[in-house]
Structures are given as C-alpha cells and as structure tokens.
Amino acid sequence: MERPVPHVGNGVRHKFQVLDRINVAIVDDHEIVRAGLKQALEREADIAIVGEARTGNEAVHVAETLRPHVMLLDVKLEDVEGPEVCRRVLAASPGTAVVMLTSYCQDNIILKSLNAGAKGYLIKDVELAEVKRTIRAVYRGHSVLDPKVAPRVIANATNGKPGANLSERDVAIIRYVAGGLTNKEIGGLVHLSAHTIKDRLEKIAAVFDVRSRAEIVAEAFRAGLI
Known part of the structure; x- marks a missing residue:
C-alpha cells in the first residue's frame, strides 16, 4: 500500500512511501470460501491475495510460480490430502509459511499437517481477526494453533517419551x-x-x-x- 509522506529529514519531498505487504495464497475447493476470505483479507493494508487454487496440484503450481509468503490451505481437497500438499508446497517454495484452515480437527490430521511443516492450524469457525493475526504471526516466523486444537491431549501416556521430564x-x-x-x-x-x-x-x-x-x-x- 502507498501513503503520502510530507518530507524526509534532508528536506527532499517524496510523494509516497511503500509499505511491505504479506503475499497470501488461498487454497480451498469451495469457491465461496476463497471469495469470502479474499474479500475480507484484501481490506487489510498489509495483506495482498496473490493467488488462489482449488486442488492440491494447483496449490503446488501457485507455490512454484508465485512464491507466496503465506498459504492458507484446506486439509481436504479433491485430489491430494492437505498434509501431502503442504509437504509438496514447501518443497517447491521453502519460504512459504503454510497455515491449515479447515473444519477437521482429528488428532492424526493435525499431527500429519504439523509434521509436514505447517506453521499454523486453524479451524474454520475461528474469528476472522484470528486468521489475520495468524497470517501476520507466521509471516514473522512464529507458529500458531487454534485455541480449540492446542489443548487437545493425545490419548497415550507420556512416560518414556521425549519431553516427559520437561518442567x-x-x-x-x-x-x-x-x-x-x-x-x-x-x-x-x-x-x-x-x-x-x-x-x-x-x-x-x-x-x-x-x-x-x-x-x-x-x-x-x-x-x-x-
């Protein structure tokens, strides 16, 4: 986005200052979901929607050609499952931060997604403000889990497993x-x-x-x- 800047310290006037934008791609097999997210996110001065995809193969193509900073990726697509798409996207564009945005919250899917390299996992009924916050967080290198997901406990004991003795x-x-x-x-x-x-x-x-x-x-x- 551009905004007017009156002057700089040496007295030279510049008409505009260019602000960095987070380039985002949206991958979902439902057009109405993609359209709704695009409309909402493009209202943000620091977010630009640079690509969309309906299938996993299209998502990989978007990653290869556009190299988005962040990709919002549904878990269930018609051709390839989300975790595998995530893995392929990161192979094509290692600098892309993938956020799974889905209605699925089963433990095995969450773990597969995170192990594939996803930086975030959000459930689709999350507030739009949280989606925006997550985009900005993963862009800065952080990881985010939906509050509904983070407290879930996998049904097995931690004895003898790495991390069992953490404080x-x-x-x-x-x-x-x-x-x-x-x-x-x-x-x-x-x-x-x-x-x-x-x-x-x-x-x-x-x-x-x-x-x-x-x-x-x-x-x-x-x-x-x-």
Missing part, C-alpha cells in the same frame, strides 16, 4: 508458542527475558531432536503435553 514452565512456554506468541510476549507472561525464552526453546528443541518452533509444538502435541 511445567517449559510446557507452558510450548503452549504459548503454539498460540503464536513471540519470545518477548512469552517472557512477559512467565517473568523471563526474551533471551532466556530463546535459550529454553533451544533446549526444548534438543530434547525433541527438532529444530523449528512448529516441530516443537508438533512433538509436544504427539507426546500429549499440550
């Missing part, structure tokens, strides 16, 4: 990561510095033998910790 504070930090909070925001809630939160997340990642925040959340979910 209550570490588990709380993981939950906040799942909610899309930054290290600074988490630190404010648990009374630690952002640097300390970063260190603790690195140690938690080592416990799970993973590298990213999304993988930490996926493994914690698998272990029944969140």
Whole structure:
C-alpha cells in the first residue's frame, strides 16, 4: 500500500512511501470460501491475495510460480490430502509459511499437517481477526494453533517419551508458542527475558531432536503435553 509522506529529514519531498505487504495464497475447493476470505483479507493494508487454487496440484503450481509468503490451505481437497500438499508446497517454495484452515480437527490430521511443516492450524469457525493475526504471526516466523486444537491431549501416556521430564514452565512456554506468541510476549507472561525464552526453546528443541518452533509444538502435541 502507498501513503503520502510530507518530507524526509534532508528536506527532499517524496510523494509516497511503500509499505511491505504479506503475499497470501488461498487454497480451498469451495469457491465461496476463497471469495469470502479474499474479500475480507484484501481490506487489510498489509495483506495482498496473490493467488488462489482449488486442488492440491494447483496449490503446488501457485507455490512454484508465485512464491507466496503465506498459504492458507484446506486439509481436504479433491485430489491430494492437505498434509501431502503442504509437504509438496514447501518443497517447491521453502519460504512459504503454510497455515491449515479447515473444519477437521482429528488428532492424526493435525499431527500429519504439523509434521509436514505447517506453521499454523486453524479451524474454520475461528474469528476472522484470528486468521489475520495468524497470517501476520507466521509471516514473522512464529507458529500458531487454534485455541480449540492446542489443548487437545493425545490419548497415550507420556512416560518414556521425549519431553516427559520437561518442567511445567517449559510446557507452558510450548503452549504459548503454539498460540503464536513471540519470545518477548512469552517472557512477559512467565517473568523471563526474551533471551532466556530463546535459550529454553533451544533446549526444548534438543530434547525433541527438532529444530523449528512448529516441530516443537508438533512433538509436544504427539507426546500429549499440550
């Protein structure tokens, strides 16, 4: 988006200042869903809808050709299931942050999606404001889980599994990561510095033998910790 800027410090006037936009692609087999999301999201000054797709194969093509910053991806498509589409999209465009936006909340689908590399998982009845917040969060490198999904506990014990000995504070930090909070925001809630939160997340990642925040959340979910 462009907005007028009166002048800069050296007295030279410039007509416009260009603001960065988050390029978003929408993948859903229902046209009405795509149209509704596009109309709502394009009202945001920092979000631009650069592509749409109806099938998994089309989604991969969009990723290859347009390289969107964020892709909103339905789990159930007519040709390829969402988690596999996510994997192919990231192979084609590693810089794209994939957010699953779906009506399905079964444990196995959630885990498959996160293990495929999804940065977010939202249920379709979520408030539009949360969709916008999630787009901005994953664009900044964070991971987000729908509040309806994050507290779900996989029905198996954690004894003997990685993460079973994590402290209550570490588990709380993981939950906040799942909610899309930054290290600074988490630190404010648990009374630690952002640097300390970063260190603790690195140690938690080592416990799970993973590298990213999304993988930490996926493994914690698998272990029944969140």
